[in-house]
Amino acid sequence: MRIEEIYLDGFGIFHQYHIIGIPSGITVLYGPNESGKSTLLAFIQQVLFGFPDGRSRKIQYLPLAGGNHGGRIRVRLHNGEVYGIERYGGRREGVQLFLSDGRLGGSQELSHLLGHIKQEVFENIYAFSLSELQDIKTLHSDEMRERMYSAGRGIGEVSIEEAKTFLSNESSNLFTLKGRKPFINNLLKSLKEKEEKIREESKSLERFNILYHEKEELKKELDIAIKDQEYYEKKEVHVEKLLAVWESWVVMQEATRAYNAISAPESFPEEGKERMEGILATISGYEDRILEIKGTLKSLEEQRVSLTIDESLLQYKGEILSLQRGIEKYESALHDLPEIEALVRKEEAQLQESLSEIGRSWTEEKMMEVDRSIPVKEGVRKRSDEMEEIRRNLRDQGIEKNQRIAEREDLEKEKLLLHEELDTKRLEARNETDVGEEQKALLDIRSLLGKKEVIVDDLQNLYTLLDTKKNERENLSHQEGIEEEIEEEFLSSRSHLFFSVRQNLSILKELKRKVEVLAEKEELVRFLQPDRANALSFSWEILRVFAVIFIGIGGVLFLMKGNVPKVGIGILLFFLLLAGVVWMVQRKERTRKKKVLQKKEVYPNYMNFAEEKERLEGEISQIQSTILSLVKEAGLGEIPSKEWLNEREEAWKNLKTLFLQEIDLKKKIFLKEEEKRKIENDLLVCGERAGIEGIPNLSTTNEREEILKKEEKSLNRKKILEEKIKDIDRKMLGVESRESMIEERISSLQKDEEELQGSWMEWKKRRGFDSQLSPEGVLEVFTKIEESSVRKEKKEEIKARKEKIKKEITVYEEECNAVYAGCGRDKESDNYVSAAESLVDGLRECEEKKKMKEGIEREEENAKRDKKIVEEKLRNEKKKQSLLFKEGFADSEEEFRNNAREWETRRKYAYDIEQGRGNIRVVFGEQKYEEVVRELSETDHETLLLDQKQIEQRREEAQEKYSQCKEKIGEIDGQIAQIEKNKEASQLKMEQAVDMEILQRKAEEWAVAILSQLVIEKTIEKYERQRQPDIIKKAQSLFASITAGRYPSLYIAADTKKEICVEETNRSRKSISQLSRGTAEQLYLSLRLGFIQDFSSYSEPLPLIFDDILVNFDHERVQNVCSLLRDFAQEHQILYFTCHKSTKELMEGVGAHIISIGEGVSG
């Protein structure tokens, strides 16, 4: 980030002050004291981080020259983005961030822009003056230390301090040792309280036991009370009972006395008097009844005697009753008979009439003989249908026959026409196989013609090629001077000849070179005689060395004379040295030469060279003679040059190649010609086959083909016609066969018809029908017969009815007569109806009389039985009476009555006694009776009343006791139930358990936070101890370059003060207090720059603003700082405020841009 523009609206002495065009790199803002440099620095700081409020110790820079308090700066980021940062004081104080894209931002965006750097850090590290530079504390702020760790961490803007604070808050919110408010402290307190409560609650077990014992005691008391109560209750009831029976007791006593006073029979029958009266009444009743029955018997006997009955009528009772039932039927039969006889006659006449309608000869019998069953009728009907069917078929077959005849005639006509055409065609067409054979031959010819054409072409080409090759060869031959025809062998030998010459020439040349070399060597060997050469060179070298030494000594002596001994000795030494050098050089040279010689000694003695040379020269002359003979052989005058020989060799080789090619071509041509001839032969043979005269060519072949095509066409037409005729023949055969089939069918139908007629005549004759009758007629006769037979049946039926009625009348009359005879009576009239009725009347009378007599007899019987019973009863009563008197100790009725009276009185007293006794028994029970009677006899009424009162009082006392105990037990039960039901303890314990769990978890959270703090603390310690943060390392190298290497090392002391120390090159250590002011300031500057380097490695590099911080530095170190700043300016914009011209100039020297301030400042 760099600042491009600064605009101060109203800030300290500045009003509408504008600095523009601040470049990147170093810019020096130069101006004298009081020109506002510190103000500008403060302005930049405050625009970025806010104006100080009244409480701050910082200067507020209120606008002295007018304008609004504030202004703006324009910054450009590394990536080219431009922002305006504007801040004004007053009511609407706050920063506004103008983004290049027009968006607005606030303090948050600004903080992000500044890499979240804190104001404190910025003002102490990035934009500071000498006083901040000197302030060592600024380097020891938490923020600074923080920065050092995070720099060491290599990860973002993370605050360990914040983490520590967080953890510390966390743990102290949970628990502090003496705290009351923290969660766990609170929870522990409440747990303690709860425990107390639970302890209280758990005493219920003890309480329960006490209550239980109390209850047991009370239960015993209660039992006693209940027993008392029961006792008195019982007693009370007893006395009450005694009182209740007292009256009965008194009555009983008196009755006993009276009872004992009366004398009476020993016993007396129960209800004796009443029983006696009853018996007397019954006896007189029975006596009256006997008299009455006697009267009745007498009158019944009289009635019975007066009745008489006709017994014979009663014997025929069944018959008479049957006659009575038949009267009506008899009367109606008499009435119907004449009517039915008339009806019979009428029916007979009608039947005869209908028979005459069928035919004259038809009688009733004949008619009945005719079989009129349904199968017969159906037979007739079927015959009629069959006849009709045959007639219809005959008609249809006739029509069909006519159609077939017409069809056959048409086919014959068509066949005739086809035969005519076929006759003409048969003349034109040739044999089919011949045409096919010729066509095949034509195909062969065509293929042969094609082959021939190819061969002719090839031949043409081969001839052309042969000509070319021949020409080429002849040219070449001509060139080589060969006029006559040549042979292959000659050509090869020739070429080889040239080769041999060339070969020998090369060998010759080589040998000559060798000879020359030998000559040279011989010379050299002769020159280099080894001994001589060595001695000579060595002595020469020694001389050279001495010469040098000599010159040296001479020089020395010369100089010694000039009183400069020291220099002289020096020169002498120099020359001695030089001599040594010369000696060494020469030695080296000599060794080299020696080595060369040693190498050359490989060769043999130089004397051998001559021999060798001679041998070689011999070889040369031999080769030369070979060459010459070869040249001669080749017919050349002299030894040709090598090039010329090469050329020849080449030419001859070509010649040979061409010659061979020519021969090859000729061979090919001969073969082709042979082939051509063969094809022409084939063509001739094929031509014959195809009917072409001579060797066929393309045109003759085409002509022949045309002709063959035509012949093929007419052949095809002929085939079609023949096919058609065959087809018609087939059709005609079909038509004829169908015709004969129809004829057959007609004749069979006619035969069927005749048969049918015959059988019909036969049938009629057999059945007796008129032979003229058609089947339909027969069917009509059947219908009529049907009608007549119905009539006949009706007539028969009526006749039968008439006979039946007649028989009925006769039967009835006979029966009637028989009855009369049996009874011995005479019929009063001939009318059978009245006779029958009189019989019925007589019977009825007899039956009534008989019934009456029987009734009287039954009554008499009953009266006699009654009389006997009553007499028996009377006897019994009299017996009872005498028995009763005996029981009552009496002989008479009077006596009995007297005894009865006495008995009754005594029984009354006995009842009273028994009543009293019963009362007592009811009240006290059977068992206690004797006891109670004794008790009653021993006491009196007053005593009893007194007892009753006393007992009641006792009972009430016991009752009182009982309810008291009951109440107390109830109370205890209530308490016990409460204890039993009391869930308070459960509730509390559960709450306690819950609280303990919460406590456990919270305690764990606390422990986690505590241990986190502990470990962080330990890690910080370790980190500070073991790791020098990057910042220190960076600062170390900066400090070393500022001090030009005097202090190469920086470190933080491991002691608790953690002070920064320096180490000199000689390893001596110094703390800051031991450094001079300037050096200390340089150290601080180095630390700050180190921090800046580190910080900008992970965020936007911010501009550095220094306010005359170099004043205490010596010139050299200022220069070092300047060159350091130049390096920094690559990355960071640097604004340097100064009032020192020398600083300005030094900065200019490292490329700083200069802006003068103070000019244009209003006020």
Added chain:
Amino acid sequence: MKKVRFLHTADLHLDTPFKGVAAISSEIGTRLQDATFQTFRTIIDIAIQHEVDFILVAGDIYDVSEQSIRAQIFFRNELRRLEEKGIAAYIVHGNHDPLNSWSPSLSFPKNTHVFSADTVERFFVVKGGEKVAEIYGISVSQGNVLENLASLFPVVSQSQKNLVTIGMLHCNLGGRGVNADAVPCSEKDLLSKHYDYWALGHIHKKEIVSSSHPGIVYPGNPQGLHPNEEGERGCYLVEVERGGNVALRFVETAHIRWISHSISIEESETIDSLLSFIERSLASVREKMRNKTLICKIILTGRGPLAKVLRRKGVLDDLLKECQENVFVDRERVVWVERIINNTRLSFDRETLKDQQDFIGDLVRTFEEFAEEEKMGFLEKELSSLFLSPLGRKFLTPLETEYLRRVLAQSEEQCLDLLLDSQERNED
């Protein structure tokens, strides 16, 4: 064949408050308070319904430290219901309800038999006028019995034995319990007596130590008392033949069921979606276990964008409140979310951080140093102001190494969350 049918239960812990629940509504509170009682009532109902010959209660009926007369009275009253139906009850007292703690004021019904604490007693079970079984038992006399009571039981002769033989003992078989010293006993002790069935009590997790010849059974507590006591809780219906053939049938009785439910946050983008995810999965849990009050511990797991959000102060509490208020309580079936444990992981990788040569790297390494055994005393001292204070000792779990390590791990998570994430926290 002599054969008896009975109900075996133990560790009723009537009126013992439920531990480990930090938040309850009044509705849930009532249910929790009544749960142990309701459960015992259910057990008696089962005994009556199945017409057993008798019931066995193998100790820890109530907790003497709770001083609850309500528990004792309730127990006696329910036994009276058994008496009405002619079902006998055999009882030994355990370490939590030693014999001497029973209120002398409360007398048991006639056919309830309580075993003495002085010596092993024997009672005969008579069925149809004939002795069918003998029950040996001994009560625990005081809270902290270190004696092996099993050794006091007589050995029955295998050959002469004519009855079903049952032993009743409240004991800690083979050091199963947390407090392994109390009421010790070994399986060998029991086997050497040649009984047909051993009705044990003391261990809250049901266990069939041996299913026959003899049957050795811990029925467990019929009602889980702590979030860690998850799963089915109930009693056993037992049929024993002479000779040790045993048929066991477990019947669930608990009125409150503890469950823990893991939910991954990886699917959820927002707290809202997480909440509805929780709601859905709890609804399905509720479907599966009808007619029970479910007290649920939700464990959030996985890595995801929500891991950070869940670590913000109050977020987890709000989520829990939402779960408790929203939908999970109705009259009939209740799923009460008791707590939400955040086991989600932040997106940073601890191992990578540990290798970093910076402050964070130092921090992680320092945490590792502190987790070492020799540092525990130091950590304990740091936390002593709370944990070792008189009240702290009374109400908090003691600072054991395991616990300290867990706290330390949480601290590490917290520090890394704070230091790696301050940016986000600042913005909130």
